[in-house]
Amino acid sequence: MRLRHRSGTTLHLGYCTNVHPAEDLSGIIAQFDTYAVPIRERLGTDVLGLGLWLAAPVAEVLAADPALRVKLRAELTARGLEVVTLNGFPYRSFHDPVVKYAVYRPDWTTRERLSYTFDLARILADLLPDDAARGSVSTLPLAWREPWSATMADQVARRLDQLAAGLAAVQSSTGRQVRVAFEPEPGCVVETIAQAISHLARADTGRLGICLDLAHLACAWEQPAAALRALRTKGLPIVKVQLSAALESSDPEALREYAEPRFLHQTRNPHGEAADDLHEAFARNLPGPWRTHYHVPLHADPEPPLRTTTPVLREALKELAGGRVPLCDHYDVETYTWGVLPPALRPGTPRQLAEGIARELEFAREQLRDLGVTA
Template sequence: MRLRHPSGTPLHLSYCTNVHPAEDLAGIVGQLDTYAVPIRATLGTGVLGLGLWLAAPVAAELAADPSLRAKLRGELDARGLEVVTLNGFPYRSFHDPVVKQAVYHPDWTTRDRLAYTLDLARVLADLLPDDAARGSVSTLPLGWREPWSAETSDLAARRLDALAEGLAAVESATGRVIRVAFEPEPGCVVETTAQAVAHLSGMDTDRLGLCLDLAHLACAWERPADALAALRTAGLPIVKVQLSAALETADPEALREYVEPRFLHQTRNPSGGAADDLDEALDRGLPGPWRVHYHVPLHAEPAAPLATTIPVLREALKELAGGPEPLCDHYDVETYTWGVLPPALRPETPGRLAAGIAGELDFARAELRELGVTG
């Protein structure tokens, strides 16, 4: 959706399609009609933004063939859909029965991760609306925290230098600016604001920056105002914001029905206690209260004693979009866990999933309007 900040700056609000399993071009086009078109109709918006997820094989196919990129752009335009951001975190197989730590591979020490991300940049340059100022691609925060060493850090830094050079080449060839955003996440090399400053401050900040996922920020128990102030001081730009909410509770036993086999649900308490998955935290008896990396629908409050980190989202949006100038112009709703919610909360049909995503986008739009954003 196209929104406008009181300063006049356009803001783009979208939803991330990594909630859908399609990993080939035919499947991606099919999901436009199944989900995106009904969502746009429900919201009554002229144009609906998608944070498109393209698995590595289809990204490579599109990057190699201008006619395929033109075809995809035409399919989007015909349905009133637009893309200014891509999710380049999951490489492929994001809806396998078990994903867990596989989602962090290949990491930023590898040529595969570099090639995939530059493929996405080439594709996005042709998908961008003509009047969009720039595009963004979000990616993982270097890699999982172990094994990681000074040597792997140096290798990743060289990959990031090559990434910046590749993005400059895309801009030279197409005239479109594409920036890549590293997304701090619990358990990774870059989890906290301090780690972002330590590991990423030396990169080319004209083309590289951060993707601020608000569920991840909450799970780190960081205050948004403090985190954003530290990033500003370090000169690290916010390229993209993922609008997401994590689970929170002072009664961990209430979370047992959320244990599931596909995704990793890192769990944190405010005193620094940590577990890499929800079942591990329950088995160890990690002291509460907990925040759990389990993206839950923005607009649906769970039953007590469970809550969500929506208050953190609101605090962050006030800092990001409530000032005289916005700190970011790309906002992507990223609730990829609809299909693994407890059965009573899980959408049973494509229509119900589309309605749920529309509810999240309507919620996000309303929150931004509370800050004076229009559209």
């Protein structure tokens, strides 16, 4: 969806397709008809934005074939869909039975991660609507925290220099600007805003910046106003925002049914104590209250004593979009965990999933409208 900020800036609001498992082009196009078109129709909007997730194998094929990129763009346009942002965090196999730590590999020490991100930038340059100001690609926060060494930090610094140069070449050859956004996440080398500022201090901020995931921000127990002020002070741009909410509870036992085998659910309390997953938090009897990296539907309140971190989302949106000028223009709803919710909350059919995603987007649109953003 396209919304208009009071400054006249277009804000792009869509949903991230990493919630869907397809990893080949035919499967991705099939998703459009199964999910995206019904969502667009439910929302009553002429154009729906998708934050496409393209696994590395299909990205490599698309990047090598201009005709396939033309085909993909035509398939999107024919359905009233558009793409200004790609999710380049999961490399592949994001819906395997067990993902956990594998989602952080390959990391930014490797040539594979750089090549994948270049492929996404080339693809996005051709998918961007003609009137879009720029595109964005979100990516992992450098690496998982262990192992990490000075040698690895040097390797990452070289990759980021190569990345900036490659993005400049894409812009020179296509006339389209694509920026890459690093997404702080609990447990990673870049977990907090302070760490983002430190590790990206030498980055080309015209092409590289931050993807602010609001569930991750909450799980780090960061205050949105202070975090965003620090980014502005250091001149590190917010390239993309992922609208997400995590679980919170003062009674950790209420989270027991959310401990599941596919994704990692990093858990933190406000005293700085942490576990890499819910299973570990229970085993260690981590003191509460807990915030757990488990993306839950934005519009739905869980049964007490569980609650969500949507108050953090609202506070962050006020800072991001409530002022004279927006701090970011790309907003993606990113609830990828619909398929692993407790059975009573899990959609049983594609239609139910499409309905749930549409309700999330309605919620996000209303939050922005409350801040004076219009359709």
